[in-house]
Amino acid sequence: MPIFRVDFHHHVKGDPVDLISYTACDLIDSAVLHGIHALAITPHGLVFHDPEARSYAEKKGILLIFGVEKRVEGKEVLLLNVSPEEVPAVMSFEDLKELRLQKGKALLVVAPHPFYPTSVCMGEALDRYGELFDGVEYAHLHLPFYNPNDRAVEWARENGKSILANSDTHSLFMIGRNYSEVNCAELSIDSIFQAIRERAVRPVIHLPSFWEVFRFLMEVSVFQSLIRLLIPSRNGDPLAQKC
Numbered sequence: 001m002p003i004f005r006v007d008f009h010h011h012v013k014g015d016p017v018d019l020i021s022y023t024a025c026d027l028i029d030s031a032v033l034h035g036i037h038a039l040a041i042t043p044h045g046l047v048f049h050d051p052e053a054r055s056y057a058e059k060k061g062i063l064l065i066f067g068v069e070k071r072v073e074g075k076e077v078l079l080l081n082v083s084p085e086e087v088p089a090v091m092s093f094e095d096l097k098e099l100r101l102q103k104g105k106a107l108l109v110v111a112p113h114p115f116y117p118t119s120v121c122m123g124e125a126l127d128r129y130g131e132l133f134d135g136v137e138y139a140h141l142h143l144p145f146y147n148p149n150d151r152a153v154e155w156a157r158e159n160g161k162s163i164l165a166n167s168d169t170h171s172l173f174m175i176g177r178n179y180s181e182v183n184c185a186e187l188s189i190d191s192i193f194q195a196i197r198e199r200a201v202r203p204v205i206h207l208p209s210f211w212e213v214f215r216f217l218m219e220v221s222v223f224q225s226l227i228r229l230l231i232p233s234r235n236g237d238p239l240a241q242k243c
């Protein structure tokens, strides 16, 4: 059975929340260099659905999945293989349950950075809504002496869910360090999602150096906060940013 490298949490230029410098096609080029086979682009709150980016990915041998990092009752949830019409502007866990029923196995739901100490992470709510999730994320940002992913691993084991290592890319230096190896028959959405449900997946995790953590905090957190302060009403649209 072949093994495919998947990385299912990326932001690109035009993200409605974060200021990102690279386009979807830059991300795809970078994924090729790092031997990634399947990507999901997941803007904050807005479903990515650019057919041009998908055909560019196809040409490069990459399976590109449309997705979103959606707030569901204030908690961030990765919805993979969705269209804009399927995701309401304001979403409840009841809506998510409905979406799961509607889409069946064609939908993959993952809790990103679930036990990081911010109110937008699922945290304890995972115990209430665990049945709605296929997996939990092993997030990129951690230190040898501080790793909130440990709780995610424990939760996944206790609840029989997959652990997916993702990049949560905000800068291209982040790609290729964390990804998941999925053992499945072919490079297709059905085959990969099924394997993830069956836990035929192995997270590949890179412990970031202090320099990488510093760079991430400066580029993403400090810089982003400054931009938000200066331009509070900035709204992006990933589809307006052509490759």
Ligand SMILES: [Fe+2]
Pocket (backbone or CB within 6 Å): 009, 011, 069, 112, 168
């Ligand atoms: Fe994210």
